[in-house]
Amino acid sequence: RKADIECDMLVIGGGPGGYSAAFRAADLGMKVVIVERYATLGGVCLNVGCIPSKALLHTVAVMEEAKAFAAHGIRFGAPEVDLDALRAYKDKVVARMTGGLGGMAKGRKVTIVRGYAKFLDPHHVVVDLTEGTGQQTTGNEQVVRFSQAIIAAGSEPVQLPFLPKDERIVDSTGALALKFVPKRMLVIGGGIIGLEMATVYASLGAQVDVVEMLDGVMAGADRDLVKVWQKHNEKRLGRLMVKTKTTAAEATPEGIRVSFEGEHAPAEPQVYDLVLSAVGRTPNGKKLAAENAGVAVGDRGFIDVDSQMRTNVPHIFAIGDIVGQPMLAHKAVHEAHVAAEAAAGQKRHFDARVIPAVAYTDPEVAWVGISEDEAKAKGVTLGKAVFPWMASGRAVANGRDEGFTKLLFDPETHRILGGSIVGTSAGDMIGELALAIEMGADAADIGHTIHPHPTLGESIGMAAEVFEGVCTDLP
Numbered sequence: 422r423k424a425d426i427e428c429d430m431l432v433i434g435g436g437p438g439g440y441s442a443a444f445r446a447a448d449l450g451m452k453v454v455i456v457e458r459y460a461t462l463g464g465v466c467l468n469v470g471c472i473p474s475k476a477l478l479h480t481v482a483v484m485e486e487a488k489a490f491a492a493h494g495i496r497f498g499a500p501e502v503d504l505d506a507l508r509a510y511k512d513k514v515v516a517r518m519t520g521g522l523g524g525m526a527k528g529r530k531v532t533i534v535r536g537y538a539k540f541l542d543p544h545h546v547v548v549d550l551t552e553g554t555g556q557q558t559t560g561n562e563q564v565v566r567f568s569q570a571i572i573a574a575g576s577e578p579v580q581l582p583f584l585p586k587d588e589r590i591v592d593s594t595g596a597l598a599l600k601f602v603p604k605r606m607l608v609i610g611g612g613i614i615g616l617e618m619a620t621v622y623a624s625l626g627a628q629v630d631v632v633e634m635l636d637g638v639m640a641g642a643d644r645d646l647v648k649v650w651q652k653h654n655e656k657r658l659g660r661l662m663v664k665t666k667t668t669a670a671e672a673t674p675e676g677i678r679v680s681f682e683g684e685h686a687p688a689e690p691q692v693y694d695l696v697l698s699a700v701g702r703t704p705n706g707k708k709l710a711a712e713n714a715g716v717a718v719g720d721r722g723f724i725d726v727d728s729q730m731r732t733n734v735p736h737i738f739a740i741g742d743i744v745g746q747p748m749l750a751h752k753a754v755h756e757a758h759v760a761a762e763a764a765a766g767q768k769r770h771f772d773a774r775v776i777p778a779v780a781y782t783d784p785e786v787a788w789v790g791i792s793e794d795e796a797k798a799k800g801v802t803l804g805k806a807v808f809p810w811m812a813s814g815r816a817v818a819n820g821r822d823e824g825f826t827k828l829l830f831d832p833e834t835h836r837i838l839g840g841s842i843v844g845t846s847a848g849d850m851i852g853e854l855a856l857a858i859e860m861g862a863d864a865a866d867i868g869h870t871i872h873p874h875p876t877l878g879e880s881i882g883m884a885a886e887v888f889e890g891v892c893t894d895l896p
């Protein structure tokens with residue numbers, strides 16, 4: 422078939438991976454086309470993920486803080502929630518960010534084709550053009566010929582087969598739509614996404630139960646951090662049912678009737694006004710007819726890549742959620758830059774030592790590099806230092822001293838190998854630890870770095886000093 426458009430670089434998907442790759446490729450002189458089925462760039466992260474969730478989390482965090490101010494002698498009235506206005510605020514934040522991307526694409530002369538791309542052969546895709554919200558196709562097609570391509574088609578929520586189709590059962594996108602505040606809500610899955618949404622809805626007034634099959638929530642984080650989060654949320658959340666699973670759900674006029682099985686399963690089925698299923702995400706690898714281009718897609722839909730993000734077909738790259746865990750926007754962006762630069766002929770490889778993770782819950786939980794629990798499981802001996810925020814003037818002044826900062830070092834060389842923080846703004850601080858690990862810093866480097874006083878970030882320098890035996894009289 423004759424091509425309607427020709428380009429040096431085709432990018433499939435306009436999420437953080439896709440737009441970052443497209444912009445970098447354009448900056449490096451390539452003629453770039455992005456195919457995106459939705460009306461805006463930004464993908465899951467900007468439209469129905471990172472950004473709208475943070476707009477809501479910020480709002481409820483301020484609301485909770487205002488309540489806590491009563492203990493500081495400042496009393497506000499009980500919060501009144503105007504859901505329409507809150508939704509409008511969230512949508513405005515999203516529109517501003519996605520609109521910005523549109524402008525950035527235009528400035529770089531990146532062509533955006535609205536539609537759903539499928540490979541025809543190693544150098545062509547056919548795009549089923551879409552309109553409206555992205556679900557409706559126009560019935561028209563365009564063929565794009567490319568010299569090189571980057572697949573950044575992302576992932577979608579895993580569906581639990583036993584959940585009936587009902588508007589009271591939603592995934593993260595449905596929960597972010599914030600149609601109403603339920604009286605009783607169940608969150609299935611105690612991962613980051615589930616717990617962030619539980620935080621929002623609980624603050625807005627819902628009684629939220631969380632059910633998790635594993636023996637703890639927030640997999641990947643050390644248990645001592647999770648304990649701090651759990652204690653702080655004891656009153657805000659309803660039941661936290663670990664080692665328990667949902668076995669059946671039935672839509673009834675009174676609500677969704679859910680049965681449980683496991684260690685903390687309630688004896689009777691429970692009825693909920695809203696059920697959020699947040700049991701993970703599955704890559705979109707099998708929906709691209711990738712076989713027509715000869716690109717190998719694994720059983721679970723992930724696409725294997727090398728350190729330059731090349732698939733088994735050397736001129737076709739893949740990045741972001743579709744290439745594997747962790748499914749995080751900052752990983753997608755980093756991989757995007759590697760792929761675009763490699764495609765431009767640069768000797769760029771993915772060689773990041775660590776990828777930080779953050780749960781933007783209240784308090785926040787952030788970690789990077791090796792974790793203490795992982796080291797223990799592997800029988801690796803680490804040096805460890807903890808700085809409790811009880812000893813941080815700033816945390817005490819903020820009325821939030823429940824957190825701590827933990828650093829993990831090589832016991833011989835004192836090089837930092839990992840670290841984690843639980844407490845307010847932990848996510849904003851974890852970047853310093855990622856930098857320290859990338860730079861091969863040791864405890865003395867970190868301890869001798871002058872951190873501003875009084876800040877929460879100071880706890881990082883102090884923890885390093887604890888490790889060096891300088892600061893030994895902590896509570």
Ligand code: FAD
Pocket residue numbers: 433434435436437438439456457458459463464465466467469470471472474536537538539573574575576593594614705708709740741742743748749750751752753781
């Ligand atoms: P995506 O963002 O999934 O983008 C893929 C795009 O490709 C989509 O726009 C899709 O429409 C399009 N597409 C797919 N197939 C085709 C096709 N065949 N043709 C055309 N277009 C196609 N990560 C963080 O780092 N921090 C957070 O705080 C965070 N919060 C999150 C909160 C929620 C509720 C969710 C769901 C996710 C969150 N994430 C967060 C994860 C983050 O959103 C993803 O890791 C990130 O969006 C992945 O980027 P991506 O470019 O790989 O894919």
